[in-house]
Amino acid sequence: MNISETVKKYLQAEGKTNVLATSDKSGKVNVAMFGSYQLMDDSSVLVMLGDNRSFSNLKENPQAAAIVMLHGKTGMATEGCRLYMKVRTIQDEGEKFNEIKEKIRARIGGGADILMHLVIFDIVEARPILDFGQGI
Numbered sequence: 553m554n555i556s557e558t559v560k561k562y563l564q565a566e567g568k569t570n571v572l573a574t575s576d577k578s579g580k581v582n583v584a585m586f587g588s589y590q591l592m593d594d595s596s597v598l599v600m601l602g603d604n605r606s607f608s609n610l611k612e613n614p615q616a617a618a619i620v621m622l623h624g625k626t627g628m629a630t631e632g633c634r635l636y637m638k639v640r641t642i643q644d645e646g647e648k649f650n651e652i653k654e655k656i657r658a659r660i661g662g663g664a665d666i667l668m669h670l671v672i673f674d675i676v677e678a679r680p681i682l683d684f685g686q687g688i
Contacts, residue, residue, distance in 0.1 A: 554594040563591045571619040574609035600667040614639035632681035637673035
């Protein structure tokens with residue numbers, strides 16, 4: 553699916569909160585915050601992960617959901633989107649892996665050392681964070 557300009561705006565916004573939900577093959581759910589999703593193109597995003605529960609779940613079940621949130625003064629003023637995604641590929645080395653990891657290292661320093669896996673997701677569906685049928 554090609555995402556709208558509105559979704560692109562949310563993915564590229566500064567100060568956003570990013571949450572990733574995954575589940576293992578039995579359906580046990582995990583949810584975690586991440587520094588940032590990066591837009592690859594009009595239909596995919598990437599995230600760098602460590603050896604954590606989210607990554608373990610994605611190896612068993614490629615389906616995931618994300619919330620990208622820009623906080624408002626009240627809950628109803630919150631902006632953002634929900635993304636429903638499927639893993640396209642996981643890279644543990646290579647040119648793209650190194651490029652993304654070095655960009656993150658430039659921003660956060662040694663904290664990038666825990667990032668071991670570049671996960672590329674295809675976006676299956678995008679919805680508003682507060683969905684009243686208005687679309688996004």
